[in-house]
Amino acid sequence: MTAQVPRTRLKGWGGVGAMATACALALLFALLLTCTGSQGRTPAKTTGESVSHAERTRAAEECTAPEKQTLPPGDADGPTIAEIKSREGEKRKLVVGVDQNSYRWGYRNPNSGEGVKLEGFDIDLVHRIAEDILGDPDAVQFKAIPTDQRIPAIKDGRVDMVVRTMTINCARIQEVAFSAPYFKTGQQVLAPKSSPVEGYDATLADQEICTAAGSTAYSTLEADRKAGRLPESADIRTTVPNQLDCLVRLQLGEVDAVVTDGALAASQAAQDPTVELKGEAFTTEYYGVAMKKDADDLVRRVNRILVDFRADTADGWQSSYTEWLSATLGEDSSRSAPPAPEYLRRS
Template sequence: MSPGALPRAVGRRLAALATVAGLVALAGCSSVTYAETPLPTTTAPKPTSSTPAAAAAVCDNATQSYDPLPSLPNRGEITDGSMRKIITKGYITVGVSADTYLFGARNAFTGGIEGFDIDMARAVAKAIFGDPSKVQFRVITANDRIPLLKDRAVDMVARNMSMTCGRWNDIAFSAEYYRSGQKVLVGKNLPDAVNLGLADLKGKRVCAPNGTTSLAKLEQVQGPTVVTAGTHTGCLVLFQQGKADAITGDDTVLAGLAAQDPNTVVTKAKAITTEPYGLGFNKADIYLARYVNRVIADLEADGEWKRIYDRWLAGPLGPAPAPPTPVYGR
């Protein structure tokens, strides 16, 4: 070996040992961390009509109902299962109010139930059977409406029921057949009674029936003390007993209460909600809803809707407005 070869050999061995030592050290080091490569930023695609998210958000207009039938078929032409059951039993069972004066209330002299909603129910019976008396009225509370439809204890509900997206999750509605708004009824003895709204009733006991949108709205207003009853008439009883200072509800309902108690007044304050009324059905009864939508459209077209309004509501509420514009396409 030449004199210069030894130092070169030693150098190569030392370099090799250093490389091995470095690899061993890295392999045994547990504190080493590695930064993850950032994932590319993506934007989630907007849901289409076929995605679950879109299906969950299907209700963006609570007044949108199903397309009406092109025309009313003869009874013998109807094949829908639910309607065949109604036709077979010979009458339609309708859940109604018996204490909502002007819309559904028992006549103290005849014992019959009458009002705007009752005439709507009779119009449906007339369309199906050719006889407006082919209807069985079942008196229910506001809180009963959805459970009885879901259980099929009634075929239809005609009880001044507001259409909401939340309720569409449980039942089906007809097209809007009347539009109301939530107001307040107070005693005439309150200062500036005629102009009071819910927000003005701080510390006052305000009554609304259980299971109603009126109660839901009342509970959102800061100031009033919430009082509940089974019906609006129950609220009127509490008012007359001095257990409530005011009642809130649809202006149509309050007009009926005011007509029964001359010491009360429906305030002129602007309505705090818009309340579109729909006839209620079991969620699966789409054909029945379409059938009834044709009935409603025909009532409006031939002037019968206005005649029903004039019969019950023109006195306390003034001349008939135009019927609500239907929204179809659900």
């Protein structure tokens, strides 16, 4: 019997060196599951929502402008905020689901000194919310959660909110409540510089594409392949719990391309100079703060905080963009700035 010869692939870091470097990063940041058995070619995980698939589909078809389906700003302390403020001692903190492996968004900086602090654009926003609600920017309990656990973590009450590059879309607003947008982005393709892939087009035919389970990238690819906008031969079976695991699989030559938010892909390209963004963004998406569906007072408060955050020219949105994202997305922040908020949800 003839032994099967493994398919040769592009490798961003090369052979054994790639695995060693990937594992070193995993240990350093305590964030990668890949070296200990991350998911492979499995369908995207379900997220434990109670709403049926048919109901979600119908609601999504009727939905327009999901980024506008939020409540007007407010300052009142309702039951959700009152419960947060009533926590005593060390538990008197805002519990927030975040990422710890997205470079410049939410990541553990090994040069931040003792404790290896979480830093990034999303982390700045979390501190701002904690300062407003609890009077202390550091009154936060960070909980690192995988991409596919963002909605379950909110619905199960494990976190008060999720601030984790989470796109507002029609399916998700059936499950959780969102703030107004705080960032604008879009899906893009990431691939090795030497790859024949040129963007989100016919060059993805016969290519193996990695996405994060439960992400908008996976659902977009799935829908586009059914609609004929993505080549039928594109293999989208590879999904992983955390988006950065896709970069490692790309570096190890296990996949040909990654599809994710352009804002995240730019940060990943900064981490590995052998890969690059291919083509332009092919969707328009907005990040929002996600909370429980009935946490109206918290949604209103976060929306008021976001108004102040955007208006604060000294220590607000622009300052955070300049510090964390200008190096990967460019000095001009206008393409990433959220639109003027609209508050169309009334109850």
